[in-house]
Amino acid sequence: MGSLLLAAGCGDEPVSPEAPPRAGGETTIDNRTSQAFALPAPNLSAEHEDLHRKGDAAFAALFVPGPAPVNPGLGPTYNNTSCNGCHLRNGRGMPVMGQGPQRTQLLVRVSLPEGTPNHPNGAVPVPGFGFQIQDQAVYNVRPEATVTLAWTESQGQYMDGTTYGMRVPSVTIVPTDGSALPPNMLMSLRLPPPVFGLGLLEAVDIATLESMADPSDRDGDGISGRVNQVWDVRTQALAPGRFGWKANSPNLTQQSAEAYFNDMGLSNPLFPEADGTFEVSAATLNAAVFYAQSLGVPARTSLEDAQVKLGEAKFRALGCEKCHRETLETGEHPVAELSHQRIHPYSDLLLHDMGPDLADGRPDGAATGTEWRTPPLWGLGLTQTVLPYAAFLHDGRARSFEEAILWHGGEAQKAREGFRSLNATDRAALVKFLGSL
Ligand code: HEC
Ligand code: HEC
């Protein structure tokens, strides 16, 4: 789609000055402070601004074990007490304990290998754990397990001899009931991703995603990319997935309802109690969903900076843009402000094989143990402005943009090797470009 802009300069067409790219179309905000992920889209109607404020309150609400006068129903087991508690200032969580808040915000998803076609997602729950480990519990209830992380450091070298460090987490899970873990248990460590711009991503037509997919790599460029197929709880059928690190959730309502139910122990209209009642109302769930849909997307900075321009050229030359697609158009969305926007998320929302080093070995929907969804890169440069110590990649192993790139393998191996062979000036330029997003 970048070619549309280039085409404007060709032929007899009058050359019009290029409009500066607005990351989130009309939802773009010009704010690059620690609040940059927490502001409403500027184009919201008055009614929608009001719903956004309700959603802000829902996202921040701290739940307590019920019955209680406000926000009851937490647990009995859970991971955290509010949405904000994991998506700190709407950005990511921190992977290392003791940096800031008292605990890490990482989640552990689990399952057993045998697929059963009748089960949602074809995945098999782990006895005692289900699909997620809740490591917190209300008074007098045992959490499912204690989860601890250890980090192993290693060293690598750019082609010019400069060395770099990398670290990889290993997870230890100790069930609190003294039982042994199933030896074949699969697990996937997940860092909370940022939550702005998600309504726009929801508004991209599935046909647009399919037009970028190339599952059998027909054009032979080494990049495939496919749409995940996941279980849709509302329709009780398979549906295309696009949210979560493996595109493992079909829409923001289900993703948020799962968060209430699994991360906080709160039943809701999509995941009710056995008797059909629920702890979180449809109005609260809808407000939380609307909040994630209607946050503004921070505008890029330093568009005219020569180093940033050089970095952007390297980004394209190395083929980063084949997955981190710069420009997408949204289709129709029930939230009118999100419809028909030209956006710059730097993602195709597709699954890619990222090689053995990033693999979690745990299938999720149709995603294999080596596939991950291309994460959007918009707002990337603000990650540590919003939250110092916030980290990158699905399990937070990367402490910097360089480390994130250096872990790329599989379909992105060529791009990574291209990066490793850049000289120090070009590497710095690419990093500065990422910081301008
Ligand atoms: C215990 C930490 C935790 C809590 C609490 C939590 N989340 Fe999340 N959230 C995550 C993680 C981890 C992911 C990535 C999940 C995955 O890849 O499967 C995520 C993903 C998401 C996404 C998808 C983002 C994307 O880019 O695909 C949305 C939306 C979201 N959460 C909303 C919420 C809402 C709303 C709440 C409160 C009801 C909430 N979360 C509570 C950890 C948390
Ligand atoms: C084959 C598709 C593909 C290509 C090519 C690719 N990436 Fe990625 N990128 C991904 C995927 C998938 C992830 C997430 C991997 C994970 O979390 O394990 C990712 C993650 C990242 C992240 C971390 C984002 C975050 O939110 O934590 C950065 C930064 C990044 N890529 C930059 C680049 C750059 C720069 C290039 C070119 C040198 C590049 N990528 C090439 C698919 C790709």
Ligand SMILES: [Ca+2]
């Ligand atoms: Ca409950």
Ligand SMILES: [Ca+2]
């Ligand atoms: Ca569980």
Ligand SMILES: [Ca+2]
């Ligand atoms: Ca291809």
